Amino acid sequence: MQFDPFVIPFNIGLYFILIYAVVRCVLWFRDLSRADKLRLQRGFFGRPFAKSLKEIFMESLIHRKILKSNFRLGYMHMSLAFGWFLLILFGTIEADIFGTRHLNPPYKAIFFKFFNPEHGRNGIEAFYAFIMDFLLAFILSGLLLAVIKRFSSRVVGMKKTTRLKTLDKVALTSLWLIFPSRLLAESFTSAAYDTGSFLTGSLGSVFASFLPVNELAYPFWWLYSISLGTFFILLPLTRYMHIPTELFLIFARNSGIRTGDHYGAFTEIQTYSCSSCGICIDTCQLNLSTGITDIQSAYLLKGIRNNEDVKDIANNCLMCGRCDQNCPVGIELTPIRMIMRREPETKSGDNGFFEKYFPSHVKIPVPKTNGSLVYGWLPAVKTTKAEVLYFAGCMTHLTPAIKKSMIKILDAAGVNYNFMDEEGGVCCGRPLMLAGKYKQARELINYNSKIIKQSGANILVTSCPICYKVFRESYYLNIDVYHHSQFINSLINEDVLRLRFLRKKITYHSPCELGRRSGVYAEPKEVLKHVGRLQLTRHEDENAYCCGGSLGNMHISYAQKKKIASDAAKDLTRNNPDILATACPLCKKTFSPVTETPVADIAEIVAEAIILSHPDKKNYSKVISLKEPVDISE
Amino acid sequence: MKNKVIVIGGGTAGMEVAGQLAKHDCTVTLLERSAETGGHVRDWYHLFPDRKDSREVINYLENLIRHKSISLFTDTDVNDIVRENDFFVVRTSDGKELQADAIVVSTGFDLFRSERKEEYGYGIYDNVISSADLEKMFRNDEIKLQNGNIPSKIGMVHCVGSRDEKVGNVYCSKLCCVTAVKQAIEIVKRIPEAKVFCFYMDIRMGGALYEELYKEAQQDYGVNFIRGKVSEVSQDIDNKLITKVEDTLTGRPLKIGLDMLVLMAGMEMAESGQKIALSAELDTGENRFFKATDLHYGSNKSNKNGIFYAGTCTAPMNITETISHARAAVIDVIDYLNDRSN
Structure with a gap:
C-alpha cells in the first residue's frame, strides 16, 4: 500500500467531516416533529428522492438559478462546486483504473499524481491527464473570480458582498489555497518526471527552467493536504457548512417539510444552508434605495448561526419577500424572520469550544393565548346572516x-x-x-x-x-x-358584473402580501385586462417591487420609506401609464404622494367601468366556483 | 436709463413688490401664470383677525400696480431664468424672452391638496370640504350640504398636510389654526344653532390678536376645541360623516357623527416655484420652500446674486407678513441695483 505521512492532515479532516455530517444529520432528524419525520421517511422511498438528486445536481453543483440571474456569479459558484465534484469523481476513476490497485482509500484519488508521477505520458493516459488538467483550470478560473469578488464585488456583477467573521476568513484562505497548492504540487512533480498535460506539464517546464522542482514538490503536497484538512475541520464553524447542509435541506424540502411558525430543526437546517452568497443584499430595496446593507437575510442567518441577538436585524425589514424569491438555495427567509421577531423562551449564552460544533439554540415557541387577555375589553358583536x-x-x-x-x-x-x-x-x-x-x-x-x-x-x-x-x-x-x-x-367570469373598456393604459403593481407572500398574481391582472390596456413592466409578479409602506418595518424613518416608494414609483411609471393600479390600500396610500401618475386600487377602476343597467342581468346567486389559491405556506 | 426688474408671480407679494419698485423708479414686468392677479387672497372671504373683507386688500394691491412703469403679463408661465453677463433673461411659456437687471421670485404657495389625505374622504364623501371651499361658501352666502340642507354639526380638522411626516411636510403652516377659529366664528354667526368642533394637535395662536380671537370663539360662539387627531372618516346611510378621533385630554376615543367636515389645508411650496428652483438652480430647504441666504437678515436673498424672494415662496406667512417681506425685498433689490451702477 502506498502511503506518505503528508496525507495525514487530509485524512483527519476528511473522516472528521464525514462523521460530523452524519452525527449532525441524526441530531437534526431527532429534533424534527413527528409529522416531519414521517414525511422524510416517506420521501426517502418515493419520488422526492429522485427529485432531490436532480435538484442537488442542478442547484448545488451547476447552480442553475444563479447562472440564470447572474452569469458571472453563477460561473464562479459552478466552477468551484461542479468543477471540484468532477475533479473528485474523475480522480477516483483515475485512481481506480490507472492506479496500482482497485478500490483505493480516498486520499489516493486526491493525491494521485504524487503516488503515480509517471502517469499520463501517452495514449489514453495522456488524454485522461488532459481532462484532469482541464478540470483544475476550470476550478482555478472560478477561484480567480472569487478572489476578485472579495476585493471588488462589481466584477462578478454584484453590488455588495457579505462581510466575514475571522473563522470564515481562515476557512476561506484554506479554501483558496487548496487548488493553487494542488496546481503547484502537480506542476513540480510533473516537471520532475517530465509528465503532465497542458496546464501542469507546461507550468512545470517553466518552473523547471529556474527552480529546483524536485525539492519543491514535496512541501507543496504537504500544503495541499494541510489546506484540505484545515478546511474540513473548520467547515462546521463557518458558512461552508452550507455544503453538506444544503443536501439535507433539498431532500427535506422535497419531502414536503416547511418552516411554518415554529423554530425547529428545519429552521436550523435552512439557517446553515445559507452560503452567504449575498444575492439577498443585491435584491433588497433597503439596500437599493436607502443604502442599508447590514440587515439582509444573509446577516440574519449568520447572526442566528453565531447565537447573536438578531432582534434589530429581524425587525428592520419590509417583509416583502423579494429575497425569498431570489435566494438560490430557496431558503424561506421571511418566515424565518417572522419567527425571529418573537420573544425567545431561552436566552442564548456563550458557547464553549465543543458547543461551537454542536450549538444549542434559543427556543422560540408559538405563543398561545392563556390567562389574562389584553383585548378582553372588546365588546361582543352580533352579526346578521349572509352568504x-x-x-x-x-x-x-x-x-x-x-x-x-x-x-x-x-x-x-x-x-x-x-x-x-x-x-x-x-x-x-x-x-x-x-x-x-x-x-x-x-x-x-x-x-x-x-x-x-x-x-x-x-x-x-x-x-x-x-x-x-x-x-x-x-x-x-x-x-x-x-x-x-x-x-x-x-x-366577471360568472357574467354578473358587466364592464366597459376604459381605454386607459394601466400598469399593475403587485402588492407583496398578495403576490409573493400569498401567490396571487393572475387574477388582478385578469381583471385589469377587462377594463384597460395592461402595460407590463420589468417588475411583474415575483419581481414586483415593495411599495415601501410596509407595516413590517418600524425601524426606518418616513423619509426612508418615501425614498423607497418614490424610487419604485418612478420605475413603475417609466412607460407613462394613465393609472398605476394596485390591489392594496397600503400600496395606494404609499404611492399616491410620490408620483404624478394617478394611483388607484383595482376596485376603483372596476367601479368606474361598471355598466349599471344591464337588461338581462343575472344576479349573483350561488357560491361561485373559484380555483383554490396557490398554496405557499409560511 | 431705468433699471428693469422682473417679478415672477402676481399674488400679494408680487403685486406689492412691483408697486413699490415702480415708485422707486424701476421699470417692472409682472408675470402671472393665471388669468388674474391677486393670488390666493382672491379666493378668501374675510381675513383674520379683524374679519376684513379680502376685497379691500385686492383693491389696495390693484391700485398699487396701476402704474405706467409696470407692464403686466397674465397667463404667462416662466420656463427658465438664465444669467447673461450683467443681466437676466427670462423665457416664458408663450415664447417671450424678457431681459432684466434683477429678478424677484414671488411664486407663493399651493394649498395642500386634501385628496392626498384620503382617510378624511375629500373628493369621496359629499360633505367633506376644504377651508378654501368654505371661504367660497361664505362669499356666495350659502353654507349648505350637497343636498341643500343647512349643516348643524360641523367639524374642522386642523393640520391637514402640515406637521405630517407621512405626507412629507414636517413644518407647521401656522395660519390654519387661526383660519379655523375665524371660520368657526363665521359659521356660528351665520348658523347660530350650529355646533362646531375643532380637532387640533396644538393650537398655535402666535399672531397679533389671534389669542383674543381664540378666546372669543370659545366664550361668545361656543366653539368646541378637542385636542386629538382625526384618524378616519366614514359615511353612514344618512350621509352623516362618522368621524373617529381621540380626545387626548380625557384619553378617550370619540366617534362623532357630523354633517360637514372642513379640512384646514396647509401651505406647500408652489409647484411653479419648484420648477423655477430647478431651472434656475435656486436652493430650496428640507421643506421645499426657497432657502434664503440667512434666516435673520437675508430672508429675501437667494443663492444667486440678483435674484430675490418675496412672500410665501420662502415660508408660510399671513398677509401682513407677506406685505412686509415684499417691501423688504424692494430694499434689497434697490441696494443691489445701486451697488451695480456704482
Whole structure:
C-alpha cells in the first residue's frame, strides 16, 4: 500500500467531516416533529428522492438559478462546486483504473499524481491527464473570480458582498489555497518526471527552467493536504457548512417539510444552508434605495448561526419577500424572520469550544393565548346572516375610495353580503404578528373568528392583502377567503358584473402580501385586462417591487420609506401609464404622494367601468366556483 | 436709463413688490401664470383677525400696480431664468424672452391638496370640504350640504398636510389654526344653532390678536376645541360623516357623527416655484420652500446674486407678513441695483 505521512492532515479532516455530517444529520432528524419525520421517511422511498438528486445536481453543483440571474456569479459558484465534484469523481476513476490497485482509500484519488508521477505520458493516459488538467483550470478560473469578488464585488456583477467573521476568513484562505497548492504540487512533480498535460506539464517546464522542482514538490503536497484538512475541520464553524447542509435541506424540502411558525430543526437546517452568497443584499430595496446593507437575510442567518441577538436585524425589514424569491438555495427567509421577531423562551449564552460544533439554540415557541387577555375589553358583536362577508380592513377604512368602490361593485353584482366592519372592526391581527406579538394577534383572530362563524357565511372577501394573508393562513375557519381582486374576477367570469373598456393604459403593481407572500398574481391582472390596456413592466409578479409602506418595518424613518416608494414609483411609471393600479390600500396610500401618475386600487377602476343597467342581468346567486389559491405556506 | 426688474408671480407679494419698485423708479414686468392677479387672497372671504373683507386688500394691491412703469403679463408661465453677463433673461411659456437687471421670485404657495389625505374622504364623501371651499361658501352666502340642507354639526380638522411626516411636510403652516377659529366664528354667526368642533394637535395662536380671537370663539360662539387627531372618516346611510378621533385630554376615543367636515389645508411650496428652483438652480430647504441666504437678515436673498424672494415662496406667512417681506425685498433689490451702477 502506498502511503506518505503528508496525507495525514487530509485524512483527519476528511473522516472528521464525514462523521460530523452524519452525527449532525441524526441530531437534526431527532429534533424534527413527528409529522416531519414521517414525511422524510416517506420521501426517502418515493419520488422526492429522485427529485432531490436532480435538484442537488442542478442547484448545488451547476447552480442553475444563479447562472440564470447572474452569469458571472453563477460561473464562479459552478466552477468551484461542479468543477471540484468532477475533479473528485474523475480522480477516483483515475485512481481506480490507472492506479496500482482497485478500490483505493480516498486520499489516493486526491493525491494521485504524487503516488503515480509517471502517469499520463501517452495514449489514453495522456488524454485522461488532459481532462484532469482541464478540470483544475476550470476550478482555478472560478477561484480567480472569487478572489476578485472579495476585493471588488462589481466584477462578478454584484453590488455588495457579505462581510466575514475571522473563522470564515481562515476557512476561506484554506479554501483558496487548496487548488493553487494542488496546481503547484502537480506542476513540480510533473516537471520532475517530465509528465503532465497542458496546464501542469507546461507550468512545470517553466518552473523547471529556474527552480529546483524536485525539492519543491514535496512541501507543496504537504500544503495541499494541510489546506484540505484545515478546511474540513473548520467547515462546521463557518458558512461552508452550507455544503453538506444544503443536501439535507433539498431532500427535506422535497419531502414536503416547511418552516411554518415554529423554530425547529428545519429552521436550523435552512439557517446553515445559507452560503452567504449575498444575492439577498443585491435584491433588497433597503439596500437599493436607502443604502442599508447590514440587515439582509444573509446577516440574519449568520447572526442566528453565531447565537447573536438578531432582534434589530429581524425587525428592520419590509417583509416583502423579494429575497425569498431570489435566494438560490430557496431558503424561506421571511418566515424565518417572522419567527425571529418573537420573544425567545431561552436566552442564548456563550458557547464553549465543543458547543461551537454542536450549538444549542434559543427556543422560540408559538405563543398561545392563556390567562389574562389584553383585548378582553372588546365588546361582543352580533352579526346578521349572509352568504358573503365583506371585511374592508383598517387600511381600507383609511382609503375610503376603495371601500366605496367595493360597495358599488357588490351592489351592482347583486351579491348578498354583510359588511363585517362597516362600523369599524377589529384588526385582523397581522400587524401584531409582524411585530412579533403572536399572543395578542391570536386574541384578535379568535375575536374575529367568532363573528365570522356567527354570520354563517361561506365566503369572506377582503380588500386588504394584509388581512387576506392572515385570514387564509392563521384563522382556522371553514370558509373560503378571497381578496377582492379574485372575487371581482369571478364576478366577471360568472357574467354578473358587466364592464366597459376604459381605454386607459394601466400598469399593475403587485402588492407583496398578495403576490409573493400569498401567490396571487393572475387574477388582478385578469381583471385589469377587462377594463384597460395592461402595460407590463420589468417588475411583474415575483419581481414586483415593495411599495415601501410596509407595516413590517418600524425601524426606518418616513423619509426612508418615501425614498423607497418614490424610487419604485418612478420605475413603475417609466412607460407613462394613465393609472398605476394596485390591489392594496397600503400600496395606494404609499404611492399616491410620490408620483404624478394617478394611483388607484383595482376596485376603483372596476367601479368606474361598471355598466349599471344591464337588461338581462343575472344576479349573483350561488357560491361561485373559484380555483383554490396557490398554496405557499409560511 | 431705468433699471428693469422682473417679478415672477402676481399674488400679494408680487403685486406689492412691483408697486413699490415702480415708485422707486424701476421699470417692472409682472408675470402671472393665471388669468388674474391677486393670488390666493382672491379666493378668501374675510381675513383674520379683524374679519376684513379680502376685497379691500385686492383693491389696495390693484391700485398699487396701476402704474405706467409696470407692464403686466397674465397667463404667462416662466420656463427658465438664465444669467447673461450683467443681466437676466427670462423665457416664458408663450415664447417671450424678457431681459432684466434683477429678478424677484414671488411664486407663493399651493394649498395642500386634501385628496392626498384620503382617510378624511375629500373628493369621496359629499360633505367633506376644504377651508378654501368654505371661504367660497361664505362669499356666495350659502353654507349648505350637497343636498341643500343647512349643516348643524360641523367639524374642522386642523393640520391637514402640515406637521405630517407621512405626507412629507414636517413644518407647521401656522395660519390654519387661526383660519379655523375665524371660520368657526363665521359659521356660528351665520348658523347660530350650529355646533362646531375643532380637532387640533396644538393650537398655535402666535399672531397679533389671534389669542383674543381664540378666546372669543370659545366664550361668545361656543366653539368646541378637542385636542386629538382625526384618524378616519366614514359615511353612514344618512350621509352623516362618522368621524373617529381621540380626545387626548380625557384619553378617550370619540366617534362623532357630523354633517360637514372642513379640512384646514396647509401651505406647500408652489409647484411653479419648484420648477423655477430647478431651472434656475435656486436652493430650496428640507421643506421645499426657497432657502434664503440667512434666516435673520437675508430672508429675501437667494443663492444667486440678483435674484430675490418675496412672500410665501420662502415660508408660510399671513398677509401682513407677506406685505412686509415684499417691501423688504424692494430694499434689497434697490441696494443691489445701486451697488451695480456704482
